Amino acid sequence: MVTKEIARTTAPAVPARRSPRRRRDGRAALLYLAPGGILLLAMLVYPIYQLVLISFYDYGQPQAVGNAPLVFLGFGNYVELLENLQFWEVLAKTLGFTAVCVVGSLALGTGLAVLATRVRAWARVPLFLAALAAWATPAMAGSYVWLFLFDADFGLVNEVLSGLGFTGMANHSWTFDTYSTFGLVAAEVIWCSFPFVMVTMYAGLKGVPEEVIEAAYLDGASTWRTTWSITLPMVRPLLTIATIQSIIWDFKIFTQIYVMTNGGGVAGRNLVLNVFAYQQAFAGQEYGLGAALGVVMTLLLLSITGLYVRSQRRSAGWV
Numbered sequence: 309m310v311t312k313e314i315a316r317t318t319a320p321a322v323p324a325r326r327s328p329r330r331r332r333d334g335r336a337a338l339l340y341l342a343p344g345g346i347l348l349l350a351m352l353v354y355p356i357y358q359l360v361l362i363s364f365y366d367y368g369q370p371q372a373v374g375n376a377p378l379v380f381l382g383f384g385n386y387v388e389l390l391e392n393l394q395f396w397e398v399l400a401k402t403l404g405f406t407a408v409c410v411v412g413s414l415a416l417g418t419g420l421a422v423l424a425t426r427v428r429a430w431a432r433v434p435l436f437l438a439a440l441a442a443w444a445t446p447a448m449a450g451s452y453v454w455l456f457l458f459d460a461d462f463g464l465v466n467e468v469l470s471g472l473g474f475t476g477m478a479n480h481s482w483t484f485d486t487y488s489t490f491g492l493v494a495a496e497v498i499w500c501s502f503p504f505v506m507v508t509m510y511a512g513l514k515g516v517p518e519e520v521i522e523a524a525y526l527d528g529a530s531t532w533r534t535t536w537s538i539t540l541p542m543v544r545p546l547l548t549i550a551t552i553q554s555i556i557w558d559f560k561i562f563t564q565i566y567v568m569t570n571g572g573g574v575a576g577r578n579l580v581l582n583v584f585a586y587q588q589a590f591a592g593q594e595y596g597l598g599a600a601l602g603v604v605m606t607l608l609l610l611s612i613t614g615l616y617v618r619s620q621r622r623s624a625g626w627v
Contacts (some may be wrong), residue, residue, distance in 0.1 A: 333554070356606070359599050367596035385600035396585070402559065402580040405490055409558035412498040414551060417505025424506070424511050438477045443503035451567040454496040458482040483569065486577045493568050501557060512543035552613050559609055562586070581605050
């Protein structure tokens with residue numbers, strides 16, 4: 309079977325010993341990358357160090373302006389955070405919201421990327437222009453546009469649904485119920501983020517050799533078998549990148565939730581971790597507790613992305 313031969317040829321080979329020339333090229337690449345790497349480390353390491361440091365202190369507004377001494381709490385802020393039932397509730401909502409946004413962005417972006425590879429240029433160009441226009445829209449502006457479209461009194465969506473016979477949708481509030489609010493925000497987030505997935509996956513799909521696909525079809529492989537055994541392994545690295553970027557972006561969503569729910573919804577029913585951290589650190593002037601929450605979010609993001617990368621590497625036979 310051609311598909312079996314292709315799958316066998318795409319399996320990772322045992323890496324050969326690096327030649328002296330390759331080692332020299334590697335050292336030269338490191339030297340060229342060193343200035344940018346040092347600058348990047350300075351911009352990342354020092355803020356993270358300060359974040360971790362503040363999380364160990366009772367650091368509020370009096371300490372920030374110098375009217376009170378710093379009090380070392382050790383892991384006191386972390387203990388207080390982990391004992392807060394609202395933190396666990398917000399964490400569960402954040403994970404669910406992130407999962408919906410990531411799956412939606414990947415599904416819509418990948419589907420449109422496949423569509424773009426099968427249509428002519430006159431249809432593909434407007435498709436990409438429309439997608440890039442959504443991607444280029446600022447998060448705050450896009451949030452207000454979606455709020456206007458779904459407004460209970462003047463929204464176009466309610467007017468259209470009422471005109472189609474759904475009379476119960478007249479003056480319907482999309483931002484009152486917890487789940488409908490999260491759904492509305494998730495739709496706006498997917499609308500803003502799917503173009504990145506679409507462009508990334510389109511580039512990967514166009515990089516798959518056509519003769520390989522044709523050989524699989526001639527060998528009698530179905531479309532599903534060809535996609536699963538040939539196309540997916542070839543675009544897996546780009547799919548991994550798109551997934552990791554989506555997880556990072558959607559897990560730390562702030563603007564859309566803050567704008568569309570007016571700071572977290574009624575009684576905080578639509579809080580996510582980033583907005584919760586903002587409320588604790590700035591609205592509540594508990595900067596130490598907010599810093600502890602920031603550290604926890606960073607560790608969660610590293611864990612989620614690390615587990616995903618590890619699972620992808622194992623399934624692809626990279627390790």
